[in-house]
Amino acid sequence: EIHYPLDALEYAPTTGVKDLRQAVAELYNDQYRQGKESQYTYENVCIVPGGRAGLSRVAAVIGDVYCSYQIPDYTAYDQVLSAFKRLVPVPTALEPENFYQLDINQVKKDIRTQGLAVLIASNPRNPTGQVIAGNDLKDLVALSRDNTTTLILDEFYSWYIYHEKEKDFGKAVSSAEYIHDVNQDSVVIIDGLTKNWRLPGWRICWVLGPKNLITALSQSGSFLDGGANHPLQLAAIPLLRPEFVRQERLALQKHFKAKRDHVLKRLHELKLDVEIPPVSTFYIWLNLEKLPDPLNNGLTFFEELLKEKTIVIPGIFFDINPAHRRNLFSSPCHHFVRLSFGPPLEDLDKGLDAMGRVLRRARKEGMRSFGHSYKKSIEIIASLDEYV
Template sequence: MDAFMFSSSHRIPIGASAFAPKQLSPTLRLALRQRTVASRHRSLFAAKSPFHIMTANKQLHRHESTSSAHKHLRSHAGNLHGRNPIPTTRAIDHPSSTGVIYVMDRATAMGWTYENDQWGNFGQGAPEVGHIDGAMDKPLTIQMEEKEFEYGPAVGLLELREKVAELYNVRYREGKESKYSAKNVCVVPGGRAGLARIASVLGDSNVGFFLPDYTAYEQLLTIFKRFVPIPTPLSEDADFRITPDFLRQEIVQRGLGVIVCSNPANPTGRVIRGEELKEFIDIAKENHATLVLDEFYSHYIYDLPQDQQGRGNSSAEFIDDVNKDPVIILDGLTKGFRLPGWRVAWIVAPEDVISSMQAAGSFLDGGASHPLQRAAIPLLEPERVRKDAAALQRHFCEKRDYVVAELRKMGLGVRTPDATFYAWLTLEKLPEPLNNGLHFFEECLKEKVILVPGIFFDINPGKRRELFHSPFKHFVRLSFGPPMDQLQRGLEGIARVLKKHGVHK
């Protein structure tokens, strides 16, 4: 496995030889241009942080640098839309866009809209929201009371927090003495807001994360300056798996105080579960490290035995004491309940963590929508959730099997995901330059297909590494979240790309 580490004054690239920039079109060179950002000198092995919380009156560190790559992409996007880019000033910093935002901006410039049914959108990380067999229909109207015109509590409605706690206790903590209560739950307006709240209450820490992973972690680890981000690339030869021994080695040898990880994993579709997940929690406790687990895809678990269909996957099942174990869980309605537009999510954690988040939330985001929080309460009845999850698993497993089979017919390398609704697709055996994810992405846009280049999951806080050298330059992420007819259109478009380049007949 390629391993690397860096300080503010040194960069050691990872992976094989770089994809030669001269082989890329001007658009792709522009998208890849990354430069080292000057930053404060930090020790890579600063004292690791135990599970501790910032006091509410601590000031948030402001984002100090704007990557040159973002400036180029902003300018490029402005030109594509026929307008001048918005100028920047020294007084205002602009955090870089995520890779998915860049992808959708490029697609929009090529004519994509939500209403255009000629496209196959494999890019956005959202599930289809319509009816699926066996699942209960979601409400199309919301009954409101006048009091819900008021702001809701920054920590979330008490009734919803109680319902979230009940859901976790029923699904994951049956027979355990320690149970969650409303004091263990904070409701937030979406996953990114949840990540910001979590970051705002953690103290100075070496933060470990694994590559590839969710693109928004890059902004999180760039903006909050009390964190020293320490990346670890996962090996393709090891099927991008994180083993307990590997986790222990990373914590001990690299002095990690916090580990951020999506589980199930975006984009690889890997999942840590059962005794292995329990061992992760034990390792964190033994080494005074905090696990921040993004569990948004917890219902998208496939190949379960018949009697276990409808089960989710959560670290809550293996926590001993809900107020002592150093585990912070992030989940919500977005993926498992197929309600991304509601922007209702939650954090489950020890009481003192939630207490600090309440104070931080009034400053950071103000809280989730009052009426939508109220409307979410009946959706969290445990038996309803189980039935919906079982229907979701059957439906998305069928789509997974269809997409994987079609991609393999085209001769493309893809592993069957254990979870999520993503296929992590390798292009390495395709001829140059089609084997580069950015080039493949641009060629797919010409055939009205959207997917995400793999380099955007090479989380790169501070832009300290050149992504020409990314070990994920030969990958793309394909979402099978959309409805089947859109998947079919998208796969037909990919087949046309391959045929155009003489790869597939």
């Protein structure tokens, strides 16, 4: 039996229920802004029906600008930057030599020389499992003040941080910690119940930013998505209590760090060592280059594992290519797959066992029985990317 007030049967405001908006603001103030003069209020929060809806609302209210994005990153940015033509996409490659970290000095140079007005990124980053934190994140946020550059930061994995020191367990990462003025710094944070609270089916997420942006998001939401589910917004309010969040986050970090370590150990036993292990998210960016051709191609690896009823995501899908402007033939992402250690441990072991079977079959039978060639994989990308 579900109890809810009668007015919950009506549409919620397109910015969301006021009490939930205030709960989000108070959570961020408690976690990241204690002792700071500028504090978030409900007017800085817009509730949206999912992260993609939040991205779409933000993209709809931004003018004709150059927008920086990174490779590899979350696949939804490809769709958003393809759909909203006023955002002119400018790619930046994240290099393994730099541990897939965003080079802040290079960003400053690009803002100056290319006129970048918007930067979009997931932080922590899907699919590499890396994170911008500490002074690097502080310097990135400062760009919004020094260069009037708008930062759109997707922080859906902000709890999934794997600390080395016991005393640090329970700490999360958010750009909210380094914002000076919540209504002047042009920083847009997108987060929600999907990943951190592990409630993707609720479709309750939020956009946090300056008041004038939130007003604009209300208008774009009225025609893009109509707003989030009213009863579930009310149900979400107690889940944002700071003490509850602290307990959940501590348990989550310990649990997922143990799963990460288990999967990395199993991969090592399969001679698939991860060169740059994840320090955040629940993804592993696995390089297949040392495997023989064509098994070193992410699409072929994906197809062979699919025969074993196991799914990995080919790395090429994270080479964001809005409107298919670039030729992906030489993409560095071809030799990668993304693994998820989000499922239960027993399911992870089944998947790793399947990988072992594929590798043993490759050693026993050779490569002739495997998939197609590396070059041919280019031809089928367009027919597959709509499913990711």
